[in-house]
Amino acid sequence: MAEYARIGRRSLYDDVANELEAMIHREALKVGSKLPSEQELAGKFGVSRNILREALKTLKERGLISVRTGDGSYVVRPKPEILTNVVTRLIRLSDVTLPDVFELRVAIEVVASGLAAERAGPADIKELHAVIKNMEADREDVDRWAKEELRFHLTVANATKNPLFPCFIQALSRQLYTLFAEGYRQPTAGTQGIAGHKAILQAIKARAKTKAEKAMLTHLEISRELLLGAAQRQPP
Numbered sequence: 001m002a003e004y005a006r007i008g009r010r011s012l013y014d015d016v017a018n019e020l021e022a023m024i025h026r027e028a029l030k031v032g033s034k035l036p037s038e039q040e041l042a043g044k045f046g047v048s049r050n051i052l053r054e055a056l057k058t059l060k061e062r063g064l065i066s067v068r069t070g071d072g073s074y075v076v077r078p079k080p081e082i083l084t085n086v087v088t089r090l091i092r093l094s095d096v097t098l099p100d101v102f103e104l105r106v107a108i109e110v111v112a113s114g115l116a117a118e119r120a121g122p123a124d125i126k127e128l129h130a131v132i133k134n135m136e137a138d139r140e141d142v143d144r145w146a147k148e149e150l151r152f153h154l155t156v157a158n159a160t161k162n163p164l165f166p167c168f169i170q171a172l173s174r175q176l177y178t179l180f181a182e183g184y185r186q187p188t189a190g191t192q193g194i195a196g197h198k199a200i201l202q203a204i205k206a207r208a209k210t211k212a213e214k215a216m217l218t219h220l221e222i223s224r225e226l227l228l229g230a231a232q233r234q235p236p
Helices: 013-025 038-045 049-061 080-093 098-119 122-137 142-158 164-171 173-184 189-205 209-233
Strands: 065-068 072-075
Touching: 013 049, 038 049, 049 065, 049 072, 080 164, 080 173, 098 142, 098 164, 098 173, 098 189, 098 209, 122 142, 122 189, 142 164, 142 173, 142 189, 164 173, 173 189, 173 209, 189 209
Parallel strands: none
Antiparallel strands: 065 072
């Protein structure tokens, strides 16, 4: 049976939330399990139900529990969307620039391409082929184009077989979609984008790690130059 540490009266709701999160981490509370009732939890921690409710709200915001109306609260696995929201807030509230985003993409995606060349399976290769085919068919639709380009880069990340790579690509998904949509509007971007993706795919299929990394780096540098050039051409 899970042991609950009593919380002092001067502690705030985040102390309760932190203790519950620690219990989840050490699997005293397992994914899929239902939490005791609010009344029972408040009694176990020695806090008011108002503080307990705020603690549960905090856990929900952290993506650690799901509240089912009329049924109670359940422990769940955090989803990448939680990190996406944090990254989005960070970018909006900080002086993050376009070059900053591209530097991060290089750090993540170049390595991911090399790992994908070593680890990609038949399903990954098939998915990358399908994405490129869709991009060629969607040249007149900026929304579909941007979504397919995001899908391409996420598929490469998935092909690493390291769950952290797709996690970070998904965390940047809103910013990447905006970049892809804006890049689509630049002259020659469509042609260069498809050519870059094909080069990456061919290197991954050939199990050529260095070539895959170089192809991704070249693709990102071209995208960066197109977007920076477009930004400089805009009137002040």
